[in-house]
Amino acid sequence: MSNQYFSPCPRGLEALLVDELTRLGASDVEQVPGGVAFSGDWPLCWRVNLESRIATRVLWRVGQTRYRSEEEIYKLAYATTWAKWFTPDETIRIYLTAIRSPLKSLNFATLRIKDGLCDHFRTVTGKRPSVDTEAPDVRVQAFITADTCTLYIDTSGEPLYKRGFKRAKVEAPLKENLAAGILKLSGWQPDEPLLDPMCGSGSFLIEAAQIALDIAPGSGRSFGFEKLKSCDAAEWQRLRGKVLQRRQPNRQLEIFGSDIDPRQVAASESNLAAAGLAGLVQLMDADVLDLEAPAPEGVWVTNPPYGVRLSTGEELAEWYPKLGDALKRRFAGWRAYFLTADLDIAKRIGLKASKRTPLFNSDLECRLFEYKLVAGQNRD
Incomplete structure (x- = not known):
């Protein structure tokens, strides 16, 4: 039917x-x-x-x-x-x-x-x-x-972006289905290096790792339809088992996360462990302005914590140009993606965005800015 x-x-x-x-x-x-x-x-x-x-x-x-x-x-x-x-x-x-x-x-x-x-x-x-x-x-x-x-x-019960494992929370978290969608929009493939230099609770890292290992996002939770009479429990368990069998064995992934705040890195580490991904993603305490590219090419994706850790407009005005310089100096050959509600980033960062995709983080209107980074002379 x-x-x-x-x-x-x-x-x-x-x-x-x-x-x-x-x-x-x-x-x-x-x-x-x-x-x-x-x-x-x-x-x-x-x-x-x-x-x-x-x-x-x-x-x-x-x-x-x-x-x-x-x-x-x-x-x-x-x-x-x-x-x-x-x-x-x-x-x-x-x-x-x-x-x-x-x-x-x-x-x-x-x-x-x-x-x-x-x-x-x-x-x-x-x-x-x-x-x-x-x-x-x-x-x-x-x-x-x-x-x-x-x-x-x-039929879902709890919303599906609640994958069923997150333990450590941070301010202004990114919902998991939005993180997964941004990875899809970036064109990232599991054989490409991926870096989130402001990783927070690790949403991008966990979604990317699950994609790379073909882990069903709902494999760690229950659903509302299981309470309905129409649910054939045996058939559901057969289907679930078949999907879960696709999971690949754990392996070291070319996925990297960092944050200037050790508490954010610890939150990512805790959530990766709760998702059964401990040790598969490389984490470090680092200032995004000091990072070196972990590979010649790859995808940089992040949700900058504007207005949270950089509290004043003056600090932001000084920080974004420095970030643009760091990207151009150290990440030539990479594609960078920023999800932000601070639409002035395009003017402040000093790089030309190749694409601007409107997205909503809950009710907050945002843009996903794409920058294709090429080697060249730094700005004055």
């Missing part, structure tokens, strides 16, 4: 998600701002949750109606056959997103969806599920436009 799904993703990565879903076997793939709609059977849903590096969630569409008031939304929730898919013993939470909705209170609309779902269970089973706002077994997503309400069951 073919189901209808929607996968949100970081804005700017929709085309990459289309390619990924198509490769995994999705049909009726349609890109929209902020995500991709597609069709497929349950094994496809399982594979996307397990293998997608770009998707944030996999939402299964279970109901849709046109509406003019909260009463029509309640009727949709009541008529949806929830009891076919999970039991009242599972806890629930309702999430609602709206665009151009005429309703006066989205909180009230959320409450009416919850009422309709619970009344459905009371009618069918004589028992209603409980609400758990912290760790629900089943997450119901509602999407409301000016005249349409669509209901989804979230």
Whole structure:
């Protein structure tokens, strides 16, 4: 049986998600701002949750109606056959997103969806599920436009960028699916050296290592669909085992990470170890301005911690030109990629960007700047 799904993703990565879903076997793939709609059977849903590096969630569409008031939304929730898919013993939470909705209170609309779902269970089973706002077994997503309400069951549970292993956190972390998307946009291949000179918690390093070793990004976690009646546990475990068997043996990788702050390096080291990648990535304490290229060619990728460790505009104004000089002196032959919301970097760094890709880190509008570094005379 073919189901209808929607996968949100970081804005700017929709085309990459289309390619990924198509490769995994999705049909009726349609890109929209902020995500991709597609069709497929349950094994496809399982594979996307397990293998997608770009998707944030996999939402299964279970109901849709046109509406003019909260009463029509309640009727949709009541008529949806929830009891076919999970039991009242599972806890629930309702999430609602709206665009151009005429309703006066989205909180009230959320409450009416919850009422309709619970009344459905009371009618069918004589028992209603409980609400758990912290760790629900089943997450119901509602999407409301000016005249349409669509209901989804979230088959992922926790968002997919939560790979299930990170222990050490840092300020302004980069979400894993955005890091994976940036690696894809850079054109990096596993046989190329990769360097993140401001590595923070190690998102780029871990995603690159998992790509190099063909490790499924969801291999260390569970998913929401495992709580549903439609999940054939034996078939799911067979599929999961087959995907996990592709993992290559651990080996030393041409992936390098550094940071001027030893605490950041320690965070990367801790997270790499938690992901089963201890010792595979080369880490060092170093100022990015003093780094030497670890290879004649490669990919430099980073999310500069502007405004975090360099707190004043004057410090930034002095630092970016020095960074441009260091890149040109020591990294000729490399491709450099900077994700930043500081759009003045292009003027300050003193290098000509060959590409500027708009991306969003959560709700923060950013640019991914590409610099193709060639040998030449330094600036005065």
